[in-house]
Amino acid sequence: MKFKRKERGKKLKYFFAGLIAVLVVAGAVWVLATRLEGHPPVIAMDLESDYIPSRIEIPVTVGDKHSGVRKVFAALMQDGREVTLFNKTYDRALAESDDGTGQVDFTLNIDIREKGLQEGEALLRIAAWDRSWRQWFTGNLAYMEKEIVIDSIPPRITVLSRQHNVSQGGSGLVIYRLSEPCEKHGIRVGDNFFQGYSGYFKDENVNLAFFALAHDQGASTPLALFAQDRAGNQGHSGLQHYIQNRAFDAENLVISDSFLRQMLPEFHSVPDFPHDLPLIEQFLFLNGELRRRNDEALLALHVHSENALHWDGGFTALPRAQRRAGFADQRAYIYKGEAVDWSVHLGVDLASTRHAPVPAANSGRINLVDWIGLYGNTVVIDHGFGLMSLYSHLSEINVEPGDFVTKGDIIGNTGMTGLAGGDHLHFSVIVGNVFVNPYEWWDAVWIRNNVTAKLDEIGERIGR
Numbered sequence: 001m002k003f004k005r006k007e008r009g010k011k012l013k014y015f016f017a018g019l020i021a022v023l024v025v026a027g028a029v030w031v032l033a034t035r036l037e038g039h040p041p042v043i044a045m046d047l048e049s050d051y052i053p054s055r056i057e058i059p060v061t062v063g064d065k066h067s068g069v070r071k072v073f074a075a076l077m078q079d080g081r082e083v084t085l086f087n088k089t090y091d092r093a094l095a096e097s098d099d100g101t102g103q104v105d106f107t108l109n110i111d112i113r114e115k116g117l118q119e120g121e122a123l124l125r126i127a128a129w130d131r132s133w134r135q136w137f138t139g140n141l142a143y144m145e146k147e148i149v150i151d152s153i154p155p156r157i158t159v160l161s162r163q164h165n166v167s168q169g170g171s172g173l174v175i176y177r178l179s180e181p182c183e184k185h186g187i188r189v190g191d192n193f194f195q196g197y198s199g200y201f202k203d204e205n206v207n208l209a210f211f212a213l214a215h216d217q218g219a220s221t222p223l224a225l226f227a228q229d230r231a232g233n234q235g236h237s238g239l240q241h242y243i244q245n246r247a248f249d250a251e252n253l254v255i256s257d258s259f260l261r262q263m264l265p266e267f268h269s270v271p272d273f274p275h276d277l278p279l280i281e282q283f284l285f286l287n288g289e290l291r292r293r294n295d296e297a298l299l300a301l302h303v304h305s306e307n308a309l310h311w312d313g314g315f316t317a318l319p320r321a322q323r324r325a326g327f328a329d330q331r332a333y334i335y336k337g338e339a340v341d342w343s344v345h346l347g348v349d350l351a352s353t354r355h356a357p358v359p360a361a362n363s364g365r366i367n368l369v370d371w372i373g374l375y376g377n378t379v380v381i382d383h384g385f386g387l388m389s390l391y392s393h394l395s396e397i398n399v400e401p402g403d404f405v406t407k408g409d410i411i412g413n414t415g416m417t418g419l420a421g422g423d424h425l426h427f428s429v430i431v432g433n434v435f436v437n438p439y440e441w442w443d444a445v446w447i448r449n450n451v452t453a454k455l456d457e458i459g460e461r462i463g464r
């Protein structure tokens with residue numbers, strides 16, 4: 001019996017020795033995997049531009065999901081001098097509690113006067129260490145540096161063009177010089193903004209902006225130039241201008257059930273088309289919601305306009321045509337003797353013979369060829385610097401997006417696609433995001449006085 005007890009004791013000894021060995025190995029694995037992990041922290045900084053203004057708050061996130069963040073240091077170096085922006089050692093609880101990922105968020109507050117920094121170049125550096133036992137317990141290091149430029153001076157705007165006479169629904173041109181390159185600049189007309197473009201004059205800081213007064217913007221509409229530099233500093237300038245009020249015509253359009261039965265099927269595949277509603281309700285959906293969608297699509301095209309003046313001289317109209325509707329006609333839609341809807345006609349309707357060939361009003365690049373709801377088959381020509389012309393209700397189209405057309409080239413044929421009572425061309429001119437009065441652009445004298453004379457005069461003064 002004694003012998004047996006001895007045997008059991010030996011077995012127990014081996015068992016405990018084995019268990020301890022397993023625990024030691026497991027502990028070593030745990031230390032290697034966690035305390036000795038070799039992944040450095042990840043630094044993410046939210047800085048949009050390399051140019052920073054005199055005061056800025058830069059959000060920074062440092063994360064380390066393996067062992068957590070131990071220490072973060074950030075500084076700006078300028079002319080051999082180091083200015084500390086942030087220096088913090090995190091205790092274990094905080095570093096690992098944020099959201100369980102060992103991530104910490106903080107803000108770098110830079111105030112150049114307070115920190116004694118100067119205009120010009122500087123180096124932003126951020127270092128972060130995690131809680132790993134590597135590097136003799138200092139942790140894995142992540143390091144990031146970024147060259148920045150401190151710019152606290154707002155851009156100055158000098159207006160070079162002299163006269164800015166605009167009529168309601170009409171167009172204008174302003175030419176101005178910026179004191180430095182700016183990432184956003186142009187002219188504000190009420191709530192509308194017209195981007196300025198460089199590239200016409202030799203001096204890259206001289207810009208031109210075509211702008212427009214919408215048909216419903218009167219003489220009290222504020223006009224002001226605006227520029228924002230790469231650091232976000234903003235400059236403003238007024239400009240001498242004169243706004244001419246205009247009156248527009250009114251027109252009644254009678255809607256009959258037979259007309260609706262003829263025109264509605266073209267729109268049956270429009271998203272959300274109210275198939276179950278009465279015909280007139282279907283029409284009201286098109287004239288309201290679809291019109292809004294169509295105009296939004298067309299008035300967004302200017303962002304792709306090219307930095308070039310593709311056109312030259314007066315624009316041409318559809319030849320041998322009669323005017324059927326004018327610009328900014330206030331339209332009432334009469335159904336069974338009652339006005340059921342209203343809209344403003346932001347183009348000119350011209351009718352010639354059926355399927356008459358349509359010439360490009362001026363030279364430019366084809367920007368859009370598409371079926372645009374109420375406008376039917378449509379072509380838009382980009383004449384550059386935000387100026388475009390639009391041709392709608394076409395039966396045939398001969399051009400493709402990207403084609404360059406010269407004034408007078410036949411781009412298609414008139415028709416009655418979209419919302420059209422008969423074969424005609426709906427012609428519009430667009431400046432930026434506004435439909436403008438085409439009569440000005442058809443008028444060579446207006447173009448001479450308001451566009452070419454300004455470009456020539458300033459070109460002579462400062463060089464093209």
Ligand SMILES: [Zn+2]
Nearest residue numbers: 347348349426
């Ligand atoms: Zn029209």
